[in-house]
Amino acid sequence: MSIRVDVAAQRARACKTFMAQVHATEAKEGITPSTLHALKLKLVALAKRSDLFPMADFAMPQAHGRSHPLLVEENDGHGLYLTISLPGKEAAPHDHGIWCANAAISGRERHVFYRRTDDGRMSGSAEIAQVGEVLVEPGNGMVMADHDIHSTVVVGDQPAVSLALYGYALARFPSVTWFHPEFASVRATPSRRHAA
Amino acid sequence: MAPANKTFQVTIRNSGQTIACAADRTILQAAIAAGIDYPYACATGNCATCISKLEEGKVSLLPHGDAALGKAQLKSGLTLACRARPRSDVTINWLARAGR
Numbered sequence: 001m002s003i004r005v006d007v008a009a010q011r012a013r014a015c016k017t018f019m020a021q022v023h024a025t026e027a028k029e030g031i032t033p034s035t036l037h038a039l040k041l042k043l044v045a046l047a048k049r050s051d052l053f054p055m056a057d058f059a060m061p062q063a064h065g066r067s068h069p070l071l072v073e074e075n076d077g078h079g080l081y082l083t084i085s086l087p088g089k090e091a092a093p094h095d096h097g098i099w100c101a102n103a104a105i106s107g108r109e110r111h112v113f114y115r116r117t118d119d120g121r122m123s124g125s126a127e128i129a130q131v132g133e134v135l136v137e138p139g140n141g142m143v144m145a146d147h148d149i150h151s152t153v154v155v156g157d158q159p160a161v162s163l164a165l166y167g168y169a170l171a172r173f174p175s176v177t178w179f180h181p182e183f184a185s186v187r188a189t190p191s192r193r194h195a196a
Numbered sequence: 197m198a199p200a201n202k203t204f205q206v207t208i209r210n211s212g213q214t215i216a217c218a219a220d221r222t223i224l225q226a227a228i229a230a231g232i233d234y235p236y237a238c239a240t241g242n243c244a245t246c247i248s249k250l251e252e253g254k255v256s257l258l259p260h261g262d263a264a265l266g267k268a269q270l271k272s273g274l275t276l277a278c279r280a281r282p283r284s285d286v287t288i289n290w291l292a293r294a295g296r
Contacts, residue, residue: 063270065242065261088259092240154259178238183228187237189245 011052015071015080018046022078022165031099031167033145039165040101040143047103047163048139055161058082064089072169079169085109085160090153093128093181096144097174097191098167103141107160110135111142114149114179126186128179136162149179168193204282208232209251209289217282222258223248224277235292239278241265245292246277253286 021042029035047053058068064086071080082105093114102111114128128149134142135155144150146167154160168174175191202219206226211233217226224246227234237245241260250273257265258279265276277288 062267064259189237
């Protein structure tokens with residue numbers, strides 16, 4: 001028990017230190033492609049400290065995907081989470097409306113990146129084209145700007161466990177835009193920006 | 197597991213329509229193909245926009261997030277049209293409208 005408490009305290013300190021580094025970088029240089037890359041590298045470094053994130057401390061999903069808050073700031077602050085996704089868990093191409101970074105602790109998740117190719121004039125309709133992909137596995141990660149578009153799928157037979165840093169906490173997310181090439185459609189979930 | 201070429205009848209209470217849905221297609225896919233304005237957003241089991249009451253029949257669910265459909269909701273007869281593939285004839289009723 002005391003070892004587990006020690007790990008939890010160490011984890012909390014490490015997350016707090018990480019977030020302080022994020023804010024220091026942001027305050028000095030703003031959120032730019034290069035600072036987002038720097039934040040991703042810091043997140044990858046944190047994820048490499050797997051001793052801080054023993055699976056015994058984090059419940060597995062009841063279904064196939066679950067996010068555990070590690071450090072969630074108030075108001076317009078950032079959110080740092082540990083996410084667990086089971087094999088086959090996926091997300092269609094989407095734009096969070098806010099920047100984010102991911103770094104793997106264990107398992108593998110494929111992120112495919114897209115750009116929108118239509119002019120956006122037809123309501124409910126959209127076209128996208130694939131522009132790249134990355135396999136997020138231990139030792140690497142990915143980062144996206146506010147309106148970048150990605151899809152995800154957990155590959156292999158092991159859960160994908162990763163750290164996720166978002167510009168806003170999940171509970172205060174902007175509208176997320178979902179793209180569906182199969183239906184040639186685009187749909188949005190409501191913004192949570194005015195949530196408590 | 198139902199054979200992929202098996203087809204079931206899906207009745208969508210909100211629109212009053214009954215459509216065919218192959219066992220390897222989701223109810224949402226079949227509904228959209230039939231021109232039904234079924235509410236959805238992520239279509240991959242993350243947002244719960246397509247959360248629906250499964251009034252009759254059986255479905256199997258593709259992977260989805262806990263936040264979209266929890267164990268208690270599942271037990272109470274709710275399902276996600278975007279993740280649900282029919283395993284019998286089904287009657288379903290969506291609970292929300294989508295943002296566009």
